[in-house]
Amino acid sequence: MMGNILITGGASGLGRAVAVAVAKEGGRPLVLDVAAPEAGTDQVAGGDHVIADVSDREQVERAVRELAERAGGLDGVVTAAGVDACGTLSDVPALDWERVIRVNLLGTASVVRAALPYLRRSGGRVVTCASTLGLRAVSDATAYCAAKFGVVGFTRALAAELAGQVGVTLLVPGGMHTNFFADRDERYRPGPDARLNQPEDVAATVLFALGQPAGCEIRELVVCPATETSWP
Incomplete structure (x- = not known):
């Protein structure tokens, strides 16, 4: 049984795919997101959600506590919430640049910190979401690379x-077919011929990590399209 799995960013994209997969495996997805999950989604029936901004530590602490207490504990945490702000360092407004760090890196740490008492009791698991740009740096992505390199170091x-x-x-993970690229300038979007992974396929690897027996650890998973340009 998958148990109670808290998922940040669980209202859309990879997070939503993980929530659906958890429910299909008999677990209870607990979604923490700045937006509510889509109404009438029968795949996540039996789950729960709290609206909170992961960049705000106090909101995170309240939301994690509320979800964990309502569910009777936590068996796992998946930190899938993420944002980006593409452009050169001099062109991206400072507040936008800093929000990328707050959501992707500091939000990850805040969620894990708040969940630790419950995870220690259950002997649970954490899956953090970095990026291939947490291993390889590219131009016009200083905020995202800084945040995701930070997630790599934090997780290790x-x-x-x-x-x-x-x-x-x-x-x-490498590129996926989600709305992550939707609000970007055209030059920062994958081209029409780009081959991206389906979030459901990446979610299956998350469940594989969550489902390992006690004492067996999947320390790191790289999951990317066969033609991913940002790895290795």
């Missing part, structure tokens, strides 16, 4: 810190 250190207590997996 967390795995060492929680070894034997809480399972920790670093997910490194």
Whole structure:
């Protein structure tokens, strides 16, 4: 049984795909997102959600506590919430640049910190979502690369810190068919011929990590299209 899995960014994209997959495996998806999940989604029946901005630590702490207490604990956490602000360092407004760090990196840490008491009790698991741009830097992505490189370092250190207590997996996905690219300038979107992964396929790898037996750790997973240009 998958158990109670808290998913940030679970209202759309990869997070939503994970929530649906958790429900199909008999688990209870607990969605924390700045937006509510789509109404009438029978695949996530039995789940729960709280609206909160992961860039705000106090909102995160309240939301995690509320979801965990209503569900009777947590068995896993998946940090899929993410934003981007493309452009050169001098062109991206400072507040937009800093929000990328707050959501992707600081939000990840805030959620995991708030969930740790519950995960220690259950011997649960954490799956953090980095990016292939957390391993390879490119121009016009200083905020995103800084945040995702940070997630990589945070997760590797967390795995060492929680070894034997809480399972920790670093997910490194490449491009996916989601709305992540929708609001970007045309030059920062994948081309019409780009081959991207389906979020449902990446979600299946998340469930694989969450479903490992106690003592068996999937430390890192790189899941990208065969023609991904940002890896290796």
